[in-house]
Amino acid sequence: MTIAEAAPKDGEQASKKPKVIVIGAGTSGLRAAEVLVQSGCEVVVLEARDRVGGRIATSSKLGLPLDLGANWIHGNQGNPIIDLAERAQCSYSVDELDDTVVYAPDGTLLPKRLGEELVTKMWDYFDDGIEYSARNFSEIKTNVSFVEYYRSRVEADCLEGQGEKVKEYQMKVVELLGGIVATDIKRQDLKNLHLEKPIPGENLFVSSTYGPVMSLMAKTALENGCVRLNAPVEQVETVYTAAGPLHTVCTKDGETLNADAVIVTVPLGSLKQDRIKFTPAMPDNIRQSIKHLGYGSLEKTYISFPTAFWAAESTSYFIFLAPEYAPATNSERKIISAISLAHLPAPYSQPTLLFYTHGDISKRLTDTLQWDSPDVSRQNILAFFQPYFSRLPGYIADDPACTPVDILSTNWLNDEYAGNGSYTNFPVGLVDGVEDIKTIREGVPGSRLWLCGEHTAPLLGLASVSGAYWAGEMTARRCLVEFGMMSEDAERALAMADGL
Numbered sequence: 304m305t306i307a308e309a310a311p312k313d314g315e316q317a318s319k320k321p322k323v324i325v326i327g328a329g330t331s332g333l334r335a336a337e338v339l340v341q342s343g344c345e346v347v348v349l350e351a352r353d354r355v356g357g358r359i360a361t362s363s364k365l366g367l368p369l370d371l372g373a374n375w376i377h378g379n380q381g382n383p384i385i386d387l388a389e390r391a392q393c394s395y396s397v398d399e400l401d402d403t404v405v406y407a408p409d410g411t412l413l414p415k416r417l418g419e420e421l422v423t424k425m426w427d428y429f430d431d432g433i434e435y436s437a438r439n440f441s442e443i444k445t446n447v448s449f450v451e452y453y454r455s456r457v458e459a460d461c462l463e464g465q466g467e468k469v470k471e472y473q474m475k476v477v478e479l480l481g482g483i484v485a486t487d488i489k490r491q492d493l494k495n496l497h498l499e500k501p502i503p504g505e506n507l508f509v510s511s512t513y514g515p516v517m518s519l520m521a522k523t524a525l526e527n528g529c530v531r532l533n534a535p536v537e538q539v540e541t542v543y544t545a546a547g548p549l550h551t552v553c554t555k556d557g558e559t560l561n562a563d564a565v566i567v568t569v570p571l572g573s574l575k576q577d578r579i580k581f582t583p584a585m586p587d588n589i590r591q592s593i594k595h596l597g598y599g600s601l602e603k604t605y606i607s608f609p610t611a612f613w614a615a616e617s618t619s620y621f622i623f624l625a626p627e628y629a630p631a632t633n634s635e636r637k638i639i640s641a642i643s644l645a646h647l648p649a650p651y652s653q654p655t656l657l658f659y660t661h662g663d664i665s666k667r668l669t670d671t672l673q674w675d676s677p678d679v680s681r682q683n684i685l686a687f688f689q690p691y692f693s694r695l696p697g698y699i700a701d702d703p704a705c706t707p708v709d710i711l712s713t714n715w716l717n718d719e720y721a722g723n724g725s726y727t728n729f730p731v732g733l734v735d736g737v738e739d740i741k742t743i744r745e746g747v748p749g750s751r752l753w754l755c756g757e758h759t760a761p762l763l764g765l766a767s768v769s770g771a772y773w774a775g776e777m778t779a780r781r782c783l784v785e786f787g788m789m790s791e792d793a794e795r796a797l798a799m800a801d802g803l
């Protein structure tokens with residue numbers, strides 16, 4: 304059957320309940336499905352993978368479960384994920400992972416206080432930059448990197464009593480923020496930096512992993528039998544009838560399904576690559592906005608050891624500045640950092656280090672995973688990180704206690720259903736990110752076809768799990784308004800409360 308044949312004719316809507324197809328069973332798709340099911344809609348969630356969760360995923364390859372995607376709850380004030388985490392009886396760490404040391408480019412340890420000050424100042428300047436960009440949005444020129452603002456702050460406010468060397472360290476430690484914006488920090492736009500404003504409150508590392516939170520998020524959709532796994536969607540066709548817009552969704556295996564509304568929650572990276580064909584094509588303004596926003600890369604590598612040889616000391620966060628001893632694969636001497644999972648509370652403590660990489664380095668590491676045999680790629684990954692973990696306190700070369708047991712390395716960059724990346728960011732050259740987000744979020748007026756996900760979140764939650772959750776909820780509500788199942792006033796009031 305062709306798509307056109309499958310589309311119901313005018314007045315042929317079989318079901319009284321509005322039927323909504325949600326594409327993608329990640330955070331936003333599952334939340335949208337939950338709200339719609341609870342409001343009495345008929346919902347089908349089509350998910351390309353053989354699992355729900357999207358960019359939330361856990362693996363027990365190294366023993367205890369570990370998060371491959373999201374691991375932190377960013378901001379614990381007014382964050383809906385806190386409520387879910389509480390209900391799921393998750394355990395989180397607040398201060399355990401804060402004890403920081405910084406290694407100088409030559410591999411020596413900087414005095415602890417200086418290391419901490421470098422990191423504290425870096426966060427202060429980032430937060431200040433966010434406020435500065437919010438206050439001065441219209442005056443700030445396009446094509447200016449956040450690093451220019453940061454540099455001006457370093458020049459004006461060099462750490463007390465410190466000279467050129469410390470300024471140099473300050474300009475190197477800023478690269479760490481690349482792990483937040485999922486790209487080289489030089490590529491972070493200043494004008495649109497306010498879009499990185501976090502939800503207020505503390506950042507919590509979910510020691511028990513996001514797994515139990517995801518189980519709760521998926522509960523309603525799974526219990527109601529709404530989720531269809533292994534169903535990658537390739538096309539969405541919309542026809543306008545007297546009864547309103549009707550949609551036909553076509554999966555890779557040729558199945559076609561009809562619906563009164565469609566919520567597309569595939570990642571921004573997938574939209575950029577036109578992974579789903581829309582007929583009629585998305586209007587130009589939406590396509591342009593999708594193009595303007597950035598989609599970054601962040602990867603995680605866990606390395607487990609027989610014992611946590613580094614953990615006799617309280618330090619749980621290690622930062623390696625512009626390492627002169629870097630492997631050839633890090634010839635630009637980009638910053639590397641590692642978190643000690645040995646410092647997590649029991650029963651989650653484990654002799655494992657978590658390394659984050661972003662931008663070009665993550666690309667190089669994931670290329671290794673892609674092309675080599677598992678053994679060769681394991682060797683390559685270990686060879687990459689060995690110069691760093693071998694600097695940690697207690698390391699003794701050739702001691703079996705300091706020899707890695709196993710590794711777990713993510714590969715989001717080569718994952719088409721993750722949009723070949725990690726999450727949305729705001730690159731240098733972006734003119735007005737808010738406008739772009741609103742344009743994408745608005746969708747095609749009157750079409751009952753919405754784009755939704757972390758990239759359409761309220762501005763405080765962009766690129767995060769919390770934002771994706773809010774986005775799913777907001778889009779479901781807009782859908783209910785369209786079907787006359789919620790008043791516009793109620794929706795508007797809720798949207799205002801969400802800071803839209």
Ligand SMILES: Cc1cc2nc3c(=O)[nH]c(=O)nc-3n(C[C@H](O)[C@H](O)[C@H](O)COP(=O)(O)OP(=O)(O)OC[C@H]3O[C@@H](n4cnc5c(N)ncnc54)[C@H](O)[C@@H]3O)c2cc1C
Nearest residue numbers: 327329330331351357358373374375536756757767768771
């Ligand atoms: C390494 C990494 C670390 C992160 N760390 C954090 C963190 O600590 N804290 C935080 O808040 N956020 C973090 N994030 C971001 C967070 O994971 C995402 O913002 C959030 O999970 C996105 O949810 P979503 O519903 O928008 O998209 P997704 O979770 O990606 O859901 C989209 C779904 O669509 C499916 N799909 C794709 N294409 C198709 C298709 N053609 N047909 C059908 N289905 C399709 C996908 O398989 C997926 O299930 C991290 C992300 C990564 C990658």
